[in-house]
Amino acid sequence: MNGRRPHRTFCVIEHLHRNRAVADEVVEGRFSIQGRTLELGVEPRWLGATLPADREWRLEWSKFYYGLDLADAGAATGDPKYLRVWQRLVDGWIGQVPVDLDPTDVAARRVSNWVYAWSRFAETFGALCDADGFSDRLSLSICRQLSYVITHLTRERNHRTLELYALFSVALALPWLDPANRLLDFSIDALHRNLLDDVLADGVQRERSTHYHHVVLRSFVGLRENARRFGLSLPDGFDARLARACDFSMHCHRPDGFIPALSDSDTGSYLDLLRLAGSLLNRADWTYVGTRGVAGQPPQQRHAAFPIGGYFVQRSGWGDRTRSLADERYLIFDCGEIGDGGHGHYDALNVEIAAGGRPLVVDPGRYTYCDDPPHWRRWFKGTHAHNTVTVDGLDQTPYRRGKPKFGVARARLLHRLTGSGLDILWGEAVSPAYDVVHQRRVLFVAEEYWLIEDSLHSNNAHQYELRFHLTPESNDAVCVGRSAGGCAVHTRGTVFVFDGDPSISLEAGWIAEQYGIKEAAPVVVATMTGRADARFLTLVMPTDVAAAPEFRVADGGDTWTVEVGGGDTRAWRDRVMWTRTGEALPLRGFNEPAAAAWTRSSPAGDLLVQSIATVVDVWKDAGIERPACNEEVAL
Structure with a gap:
């Protein structure tokens, strides 16, 4: 040489x-x-x-x-x-x-x-x-x-x-x-x-794993930077698709600067990639997020849609208004196809939630690829290891080593409705393992808290279990009790209030932030047994206040009305309304029919906020052309 x-x-x-x-x-x-x-x-x-x-x-x-x-x-x-x-x-x-x-x-x-x-x-x-x-x-x-x-x-x-x-x-x-x-x-x-x-047209890597998305993004950003350093030309269209992938990276990062561990993922931070990509493609929003707000400009979009990849994000802001960047509210909703290849988890309608500078409800991650006893691979892929509903203890997709070979669960977004202070994601999942149709609405109210409605419909009786996986920091910090609106579960930084009469329990779970390392963590489980149709309605409120918020639910036949009273000093009362079918109907206090709306009043009854949420086209919102025929996202 x-x-x-x-x-x-x-x-x-x-x-x-x-x-x-x-x-x-x-x-x-x-x-x-x-x-x-x-x-x-x-x-x-x-x-x-x-x-x-x-x-x-x-x-x-x-x-x-x-x-x-x-x-x-x-x-x-x-x-x-x-x-x-x-x-x-x-x-x-x-x-x-x-x-x-x-x-x-x-x-x-x-x-x-x-x-x-x-x-x-x-x-x-x-x-x-x-x-x-x-x-x-x-x-x-x-x-x-x-x-x-x-x-x-x-x-x-x-x-x-x-x-x-x-x-x-x-x-x-x-x-x-x-x-x-x-x-x-x-x-x-x-x-x-x-x-x-x-990398799909909306920017999500086809395996739909947040970890592997960033594994490949490193290579593409590395190619772009080395091309700059060595004076190489890249083909037309490279930068445009790379930008899509970086947009997903920006939106999927939690406010604490880490990604959720979705579909065979570890958590981790890839803000360095966003910083580099921001300088390469002159994107001030990536620079802002990548530098934690030190440089650049805040992104214009708070909520984001990736309808081909099947991920939808709700966010209160980017640290550019009343909260710091780390303290913003955040939820990511998994409502699409199972990941391509062998990395898909059985997690349709799964959510991860963060607020106050920390994750609150988390996806447990992947832990291992080893299928040998004691079968940890199966546990971490299973539906019960995600923040969704299991039916009769079954996985949504029957388990097998590697990628699914036969029927898989199918999820699709039915609607997204958005208005001032109210964003609603409404999705549906069906499974080859059972006859139940699971619909989930995720209502983000006042950029402060969530209402999560799970409706399950069948011709036969089943046992339904709704799970919320907490972080290891919540060990020995979970308290189950009653409130005026139902059963309340307090944990560090969060209170869950469950409407109606589900049985509430805690079970042992696991979180694996990195491959091969798992930590014990509690799981909140709400159970309904012996029913064909069932409905869970859960208030998820980030708060360190000891008292549970007021929570009342009224069934209006075609509509639901929820009243929530909160704030550190009980300084407001919200009324949130939506229709069962998603069609516009008359709602109390509004002159025009609507599919969803909300109001906020002072303790004295003075109206502070009044807003209607209307259907938005997630394809237009994502800036991509709707496919001529798409069975997974129907809007």
């Missing part, structure tokens, strides 16, 4: 791997991955070591992310021990492991991480990287692994994105391997096609 050194390319994950403690552990031969630490040495038995049963540990170990921590530690200290340990680990892998042992996406990430670490070490230590022919061995192994990846490219979804981005990164960093730019041109072209194929 005659001392050739890789070009320093932009690494979109480098800032996540500047952990000196990780580097020093690896120097001692210890590897901490997915909550498990193993002492394997710096010349480990790559094929014979005793490892956890979950194969994901070995795969993650084999991706060499810790090489970036070693390279950063070497740059910070100038100590060549970090380089020597990395070289021993890489040489050990090259000498022991067949190139085609791992899936192609794992090989791709390993190659990318080797190139990133190599370029950083070369900047710091120069010729030391070439000692004893190491660079030649490394370059040859990269060539062989790339050949394996190219020959066995995954056809679609996030694995293909990661593989193509590895080809792009290597072609850019090691130009002597691609002197005619064939690999570079191919990877750019293929990544553009992959972006258009896998």
Whole structure:
């Protein structure tokens, strides 16, 4: 190689791997991955070591992310021990492991991480990287692994994105391997096609996983930044679809700066991507959210619709009015198709809620991909592990390993109604596992609290269970009692009030913010048994006030009227009204028929707010053309 050194390319994950403690552990031969630490040495038995049963540990170990921590530690200290340990680990892998042992996406990430670490070490230590022919061995192994990846490219979804981005990164960093730019041109072209194929027209990645959405978004933003740095042109239409994906990222982030862990996801923050994308595409709103309001301009939209991906967001604001950015109210509603591939959870009509700087009602995440006993994979995918309703304890979609093969649950948005201080999402789910039709209305009132109505209809009696999964911080902080309007459940930062006579209980649940690490967390369960038709109506109010809010429900036949009294000093009384069918009907106190409306009065009875909610076209709201025939979203 005659001392050739890789070009320093932009690494979109480098800032996540500047952990000196990780580097020093690896120097001692210890590897901490997915909550498990193993002492394997710096010349480990790559094929014979005793490892956890979950194969994901070995795969993650084999991706060499810790090489970036070693390279950063070497740059910070100038100590060549970090380089020597990395070289021993890489040489050990090259000498022991067949190139085609791992899936192609794992090989791709390993190659990318080797190139990133190599370029950083070369900047710091120069010729030391070439000692004893190491660079030649490394370059040859990269060539062989790339050949394996190219020959066995995954056809679609996030694995293909990661593989193509590895080809792009290597072609850019090691130009002597691609002197005619064939690999570079191919990877750019293929990544553009992959972006258009896998990121839906509304911006949601087709697997409908918030985690994998951001995994691929890293690659596309990384491509855009490296194209800028190296003066490369990207195909027409690339920026437009990338912008859609960034819009979803912006809206799905909670006010605390983290994403909900929906459909095989970990939680995490990707605000760094929004900051970078904002600078690349001159988007002041992404910059604002990415910098937590320090720079840029607040987004114009508070509520957002992604009707193809099936996600709908309600938000009180962006820290630009009466609340700080972190304190805003937020809800995301899952009301669409199950995710493409094997990452879909059985979570139709699931919600996640945040307020006051913290998540309140959460999706438990993924925890593991291992299907072996005690079957945690099945628990985390199941309907009971989500904030929706189970019927007779069944999953909405019958469980099987991998992606569903036969019937799957179907969800669709029936209507969205919006007015001043009132936003309503109304969705429906049907399942191949039972004859029940589940409809859910999510009413966001006064940008302060939610009413969640679950209506279940069947010709046969069933047991219905409504669940709300709380955070681990709520352990030992949940109190079940009575209020004037029904059963009340108090927990940290929230009160739930249930109308009528459901049986209320607490059960043990789990939250996995990161793969392989789970924490116990309480689950609030409301149960109705022996009914064909059933209805849950739940008030979810973010508050630290000890007293439950006033909550009264009146059945008007064709309409429902809910009265809520609240505020820290009981300074207001709300009346929220809506029709059962969604058609406009006369509502008390309004001169014109409406499908939904609300009023707010003072304790003295003075009218403070009066507003009607009207149907909005979510396709127009999302800025995309409605498909000629769409069975999943009917508006």
